[in-house]
Amino acid sequence: MNKAIELIGLAKEYCGKRVIDDLSLEVEEGEIFGFLGPNGAGKSTAIRILTTLTKPTAGRALINGFDVAKQPHMVKSQFGIVQQHLSLNRELTVRENLELHARLHHLSKWDRDRRIDELLDFVDLTGFAHQLIDKISGGMKRRAMIARALIHRPRILFLDEPTVGLDAQSRRRVWDLIRGMNTEGTTVFLTTHYIDEAEMLCHRVGIIHQGRSMAIGSADQLRRNLGEIAVESKKDGRTRYCYFPDKETASKFVLEMKAADGVVMRQSNLEDVFIELTGRRVEE
Amino acid sequence: MSVNGTGYLEFVVPGIIALTAMTTSFNGAGTRLNTDRLFFRSFDECLMAPISSLSLLAGKAIIGVYRGLVSSIAFLLVAMLIAPGIHIGPLFVLSLLLTCLIFSFLGVLAALLASTHEDMATFSSLILLPMTFLGGTFFSLSQLPLALKMALYLLPLTHCSMCLRAAALGGSFPWWSLMGMAAFLLAFSLASMAVLKRLSV
Amino acid sequence: MDAYTIVWSDMMMLRRRFAKYLLTTLLSPLLYLWLLDGGLAGA
Numbered sequence: 366m367n368k369a370i371e372l373i374g375l376a377k378e379y380c381g382k383r384v385i386d387d388l389s390l391e392v393e394e395g396e397i398f399g400f401l402g403p404n405g406a407g408k409s410t411a412i413r414i415l416t417t418l419t420k421p422t423a424g425r426a427l428i429n430g431f432d433v434a435k436q437p438h439m440v441k442s443q444f445g446i447v448q449q450h451l452s453l454n455r456e457l458t459v460r461e462n463l464e465l466h467a468r469l470h471h472l473s474k475w476d477r478d479r480r481i482d483e484l485l486d487f488v489d490l491t492g493f494a495h496q497l498i499d500k501i502s503g504g505m506k507r508r509a510m511i512a513r514a515l516i517h518r519p520r521i522l523f524l525d526e527p528t529v530g531l532d533a534q535s536r537r538r539v540w541d542l543i544r545g546m547n548t549e550g551t552t553v554f555l556t557t558h559y560i561d562e563a564e565m566l567c568h569r570v571g572i573i574h575q576g577r578s579m580a581i582g583s584a585d586q587l588r589r590n591l592g593e594i595a596v597e598s599k600k601d602g603r604t605r606y607c608y609f610p611d612k613e614t615a616s617k618f619v620l621e622m623k624a625a626d627g628v629v630m631r632q633s634n635l636e637d638v639f640i641e642l643t644g645r646r647v648e649e
Numbered sequence: 650m651s652v653n654g655t656g657y658l659e660f661v662v663p664g665i666i667a668l669t670a671m672t673t674s675f676n677g678a679g680t681r682l683n684t685d686r687l688f689f690r691s692f693d694e695c696l697m698a699p700i701s702s703l704s705l706l707a708g709k710a711i712i713g714v715y716r717g718l719v720s721s722i723a724f725l726l727v728a729m730l731i732a733p734g735i736h737i738g739p740l741f742v743l744s745l746l747l748t749c750l751i752f753s754f755l756g757v758l759a760a761l762l763a764s765t766h767e768d769m770a771t772f773s774s775l776i777l778l779p780m781t782f783l784g785g786t787f788f789s790l791s792q793l794p795l796a797l798k799m800a801l802y803l804l805p806l807t808h809c810s811m812c813l814r815a816a817a818l819g820g821s822f823p824w825w826s827l828m829g830m831a832a833f834l835l836a837f838s839l840a841s842m843a844v845l846k847r848l849s850v
Numbered sequence: 851m852d853a854y855t856i857v858w859s860d861m862m863m864l865r866r867r868f869a870k871y872l873l874t875t876l877l878s879p880l881l882y883l884w885l886l887d888g889g890l891a892g893a
């Protein structure tokens with residue numbers, strides 16, 4: 366397997382403050398990789414570095430083997446990006462926005478028209494092609510951004526908080542689009558602060574906290590490392606969490622517990638992993 | 650009333666053209682880019698596209714140039730009805746084009762330096778507004794004391810109005826001012842290039 | 851060529867409100883002209 370993305374000891378300082386600190390990770394081609402962390406953990410900065418908008422203070426970042434700091438021009442044609450905020454031109458129509466992007470990526474006229482039709486169909490916006498961006502809903506805008514990011518057939522797609530601010534239906538639709546393009550071979554690198562998104566969508570998850578990578582692996586792996594079974598017990602109004610590799614050890618522990626009420630035994634989840642690693646809840 | 654032997658109306662029309670070209674080019678390039686950067690936030694998309702920063706800057710500046718040309722030509726058409734003595738030749742076109750280019754690049758530079766919309770407005774009122782009245786648009790520099798004249802030569806608009814006026818009214822053409830315009834263009838374009846490079850740090 | 855693409859996107863935008871654009875940018879030069887012409891002719 367080839368490495369689509371490689372970070373080696375990456376660091377970034379803003380005004381003497383480290384927002385990313387010694388970050389190393391690899392994303393394989395064809396993977397959906399998710400960066401999970403609270404707001405301000407350094408996820409967006411990592412994406413800004415990977416997409417050549419910001420230069421790293423130390424370390425290296427490679428996209429398909431190209432160094433983002435030294436070969437930005439090569440890197441730029443390797444990826445597509447869906448930013449967290451709306452970055453479409455609001456005074457242009459959906460189609461014009463896609464066309465602008467296709468032109469910037471030097472697609473021929475024939476290829477451009479065909480590709481735009483294809484992607485409008487993929488994201489279900491064919492009927493809205495000639496609407497101004499200002500006139501369509503939030504979910505549609507996000508889908509238009511996804512279509513735009515895919516125009517030049519990038520092998521890697523970055524999505525920064527792809528479903529933030531979307532309703533449940535739009536959210537599912539975006540997930541389906543992400544899975545769809547991944548099946549067609551696109552490597553997906555996304556950031557999220559939604560645990561369920563990381564758990565349901567990503568093959569592997571990296572937990573990032575205060576600019577540092579705390580753990581990397583599939584949701585199942587991360588859960589197993591912590592313990593498959595979680596036991597919650599309440600004492601003096603606070604909930605205590607303990608983790609066990611299997612049901613037997615967990616049951617034994619529960620039986621030996623004295624004077625505790627509200628004991629719950631359940632499967633551990635990614636949120637447990639997150640809290641144990643960072644000492645805080647993800648959406649705090 | 651006449652200035653240097655020409656009717657005041659004929660005298661002032663080239664000045665107003667310089668002024669129109671300045672404001673519309675500056676706003677066309679600058680305000681547009683500022684909105685793209687800070688409000689629409691679509692400028693990042695251009696930065697992430699595989700195009701050179703030179704093309705990017707040139708594109709953003711040419712937006713100002715064509716908007717400036719559209720407005721000044723439209724005004725010129727109206728003005729020629731009132732002041733038919735205006736002559737339009739190659740030197741006039743060249744001066745107009747340079748005027749638009751200078752202020753488009755100044756707009757791009759301002760937009761790249763600005764970190765808020767307010768910065769842009771401050772830039773306009775501190776730099777463009779004084780130039781509107783001092784840049785030789787409504788008066789002739791020839792009667793001014795030397796020190797004041799020298800100070801006004803530091804404003805790009807002074808050279809623009811002088812060139813446009815000379816070309817339109819058929820006086821001796823101030824080639825030194827044309828060189829001055831070229832120098833301002835070079836300075837503003839190089840500065841915006843340098844600022845763009847610094848943005849990605 | 852890339853520069854043209856950027857200009858093209860602005861032209862697409864301006865196309866939609868060309869009349870409004872022309873009106874707003876012509877307003878101030880025409881006012882200057884009227885003021886300077888009329889004001890001095892009257893004096």
